[in-house]
Amino acid sequence: MNQAISSQSTGNAVESILEAAEKLFAEQSFAAVSMRQIGDQAGVSKANVFHHFGTKDKLYKSVIQRIIQASTKLLDELDSGEDDYRSRLSRFNHGHLNNILSNCQGACLLLQESMAIRSGHGQQMAAELLGKQFNRLVNLIDMGQQAGELRKNMDPAMVASMLVSANLFFFNALPIIAHLDTVDFANNPDKYAKGVIDLLFNGIAAGGQEG
């Protein structure tokens, strides 16, 4: 075993390759990463990467699938409890942001794969997942409306869009924003998530209630 290489903690080559590929693909891009790099990072030969995954494209899709499974699992665990809808939305929001931040590489890949113009290799897989998660959130807000807890003259999908986007932005623009002197919520995800819920519920107009 070589000390210079990272993963391969389990001795399982397949898992080592997947971890290495996810990291490299996220940090760079599909085209920028070579199969040799992935093999080196995983502590195996380039030929072995091909042995297990056939082609670079299949390896990439396996990486995306793996991220999707992990993400879905994490989000499923959030769906318990029967509080008021403000609590449920808040819990979803905190969970969503934490999921993103606890798996930056995966989030980065999915976000990149979801970009419009881009000709991604796993675009429809990523789209399917994000669509599902988005719909789930929309339904939650819709139920809040029907329960009379949220005002009715608004579009639930738009609220969902703002919630999800706020978290994605926090994750991927953090290093840019962190050093601005106008910002003090950087490196404090919980404070950010709480603030988002407060603003979204109470609005920013003067005279609104507080969170």
Added chain:
Amino acid sequence: MNQAISSQSTGNAVESILEAAEKLFAEQSFAAVSMRQIGDQAGVSKANVFHHFGTKDKLYKSVIQRIIQASTKLLDELDSGEDDYRSRLSRFNHGHLNNILSNCQGACLLLQESMAIRSGHGQQMAAELLGKQFNRLVNLIDMGQQAGELRKNMDPAMVASMLVSANLFFFNALPIIAHLDTVDFANNPDKYAKGVIDLLFNGIAAGGQEG
């Protein structure tokens, strides 16, 4: 002139190369695009691309600079008028979203370049621009607070974050979201921008005023 190639409308080779490079870099990635592709797309030889820009890296940075200049110019034109702060924020929001949608390629490149983990070639240039634009928006909201038009127990930077992120999300997740049956604001940027302002000002809690 070849019909298969796109730009070169002006006959200016440099401009043709920049346009071709922006398109290809946005649709794919820095590594995925070859100098030969760029030359072909621009209707010039690969050697000529090197003649004008030296290296692939310099060409890429020129593309980013060009996008930044266009973006800054567009945003500067929004800073006129002295209405109430709701109108000013609304105008900024519509303008910001329109800027993004009218230059998808540029927005795509800047967004990609601003990603956290990513090791981009024009990262700090993109970060500088986004930081400036962000600070400008924060100041606008801050002034609204001091004028008493916006409630004071909230973080202006967080509001700015939510505004910007909502637009970025709309732009880059549109194709994913468009076909969901829960969504009806797709392909209607003005409706979306108006809804964002409404939600942000009035909140979603039952009992809030309408927009």
Added chain:
DNA sequence: TAATTCGCTGACCGACCGGTCGGTCAGCGA
């Protein structure tokens, strides 16, 4: 023990990469 399978590897291939080079050609000031 002999045969077979399995995970894995180094050597190798054609294609393409970023970048360079020698050279052509139109235009321009003297």
Added chain:
DNA sequence: TCGCTGACCGACCGGTCGGTCAGCGAATTA
């Protein structure tokens, strides 16, 4: 007319790419 310049090109360089393949050692099976 001359010398010079910059835009432009085809051909080429060393190097790396994705992908293939015969074969190795260690298990597994008969």
